[in-house]
Amino acid sequence: MNDTPCPYSRMILVCLNERPGGEPACGARNARPTFDALKAAVATAGLKETVRVTKTGCLGPCDLGPNIVVVPEGRLLSGVGPGDVPAILKSYVQTEM
Ligand code: FES
Incomplete structure (x- = not known):
């Protein structure tokens, strides 16, 4: 096991979980466009090196x-x-600037 410092000071975890059969899941509720918009906004702000927007499973x-x-911050949005x-x-990303 390697144990190194995380290069990101902030992470934004976006649930893109999918479920078959119509059960509630973020992936079926327009989460992907939000993920894409967050990634683009962080890149535009020049903060890709310190702010990580990543997809995740069920939260x-x-x-x-x-x-x-x-x-x-430990915030659930x-x-x-x-x-x-x-x-x-x-609220969260521009505080990195
Ligand atoms: S599917 Fe997104 S929180 Fe459970």
């Missing part, structure tokens, strides 16, 4: 999705859509 509250977790990206940037 728990599927009925409230799409869900995002921001760390190290629910019902997120592409239109929320500016607010997420303002």
Whole structure:
């Protein structure tokens, strides 16, 4: 096992989980456009080296999705859509600038 410092000061985990059979899942609730918009916004801000936007599996509250977790703040953002990206940037990403 290697144990090295994480290069990112902030991570934004976007649930893109899919479930067959119509059960609640963020992937079926427009989570992908939000993920794409967050990735693009972080890149445009020039923060790809310090802020990581990554897809993840189920974060728990599927009925409230799409869900995002921001760390190290430990915030769970629910019902997120592409239109929320500016607010997420303002609250979490632009603090890196
Ligand atoms: S499927 Fe996204 S939180 Fe469970």
